[in-house]
Amino acid sequence: MSTAKLTIDLDALATNWRSLDAKTNCETAAVVKANGYGLDAGRVGQALAKAGARNFFVAAAEEGVALRRAVGPGIGISVFSGHMEGDAHILKEFALTPMLNSVDQMLRHFEALPGHPFGIQLDTGMNRLGMERSEWAAVAEIALGQNPVLIMSHLACADDPTHEMNARQLREFHDLTDGIQVPRSLAATGGILLGPEYHFDLCRPGIGLYGGAPYSDAVPVVSLDLPVIQIRDVEPGEAVGYSNTWTAQRPSRVATVAAGYADGLIRAMGSGAIVAYAGETACPVVGRISMDLITIDITDLNGDPEALSLLNPVQTIETLADAAGTIGYEILTSLGHRYARAYRG
Numbered sequence: 001m002s003t004a005k006l007t008i009d010l011d012a013l014a015t016n017w018r019s020l021d022a023k024t025n026c027e028t029a030a031v032v033k034a035n036g037y038g039l040d041a042g043r044v045g046q047a048l049a050k051a052g053a054r055n056f057f058v059a060a061a062e063e064g065v066a067l068r069r070a071v072g073p074g075i076g077i078s079v080f081s082g083h084m085e086g087d088a089h090i091l092k093e094f095a096l097t098p099m100l101n102s103v104d105q106m107l108r109h110f111e112a113l114p115g116h117p118f119g120i121q122l123d124t125g126m127n128r129l130g131m132e133r134s135e136w137a138a139v140a141e142i143a144l145g146q147n148p149v150l151i152m153s154h155l156a157c158a159d160d161p162t163h164e165m166n167a168r169q170l171r172e173f174h175d176l177t178d179g180i181q182v183p184r185s186l187a188a189t190g191g192i193l194l195g196p197e198y199h200f201d202l203c204r205p206g207i208g209l210y211g212g213a214p215y216s217d218a219v220p221v222v223s224l225d226l227p228v229i230q231i232r233d234v235e236p237g238e239a240v241g242y243s244n245t246w247t248a249q250r251p252s253r254v255a256t257v258a259a260g261y262a263d264g265l266i267r268a269m270g271s272g273a274i275v276a277y278a279g280e281t282a283c284p285v286v287g288r289i290s291m292d293l294i295t296i297d298i299t300d301l302n303g304d305p306e307a308l309s310l311l312n313p314v315q316t317i318e319t320l321a322d323a324a325g326t327i328g329y330e331i332l333t334s335l336g337h338r339y340a341r342a343y344r345g
């Protein structure tokens, strides 16, 4: 092994989709924006379609094109950013369903692609995407006359079940949509876990499929193994790495492995409590994380490891996220292009 190896367990991904699906009585779609949270939307989409997912969501129309090429016809692909200027031809050619976010988008869609399927995104308080109450009041009748396939909104605080924003957005969504005979969707991963009143007709999990919080029962999907380039002895009092942030307190052995912040192992992790595993044995990461290299204290190991594991069932994307002061979503979508990627399942 000469390059770091990222293994993506597609069976684990399918297991997470099935276990989230089992939590609801409604349809479970899958969110594969940002190239399948960095894991390859095509591979992820194929695996989830095989597991039973019939509808996918992407952020932008171009992502929908790549996904369509991978999953073929007969699968629904919806676009969160809606109908953007100049997208009509690809929406049509690749059978993508825009979630219309504004009156402007709605007019553009009806003019450019009359009769082409669309959904509506409503803003229930997040103030990011979607029509506001007043806009919706003005155009609801016209929109409903054109038979939208879905009405959706998005929760701002669903990762915190105690947050009062959840109930507020739920009330607003009911207020805006009750009595309308169109399938509705409010919940992503966090919303599924909030309970059945958040589920409506379709749930749209993303992060939980890939093994991330807040879905704590998720099985891990990614693992990462870093080849050892060199091992050296370090005397007490000698420092390791940029800015001398770590100094050996005892005769030590330090392994240098091939990956760094250019591979998404962001530098801030170095000051947290991350370790690298040799089998079951945890070895501390010492010194700064460099662009392409990480140094690891292997003094307590018997023998010289050929590789060390940074992501595994014990140390997950959430562990790395905590160490770096960020979220699992950012760790996943930052995993770099230099890894040799292997898909299992």
Ligand SMILES: *Cc1c(COP(=O)(O)O)cnc(C)c1O
Pocket: 031, 033, 080, 153, 154, 187, 188, 189, 190, 204, 205, 206, 207, 208
């Ligand atoms: C990203 C996103 C999702 C999926 O959210 P997760 O927290 O990853 O489950 C669902 N809906 C919208 C509108 C999104 O932007």
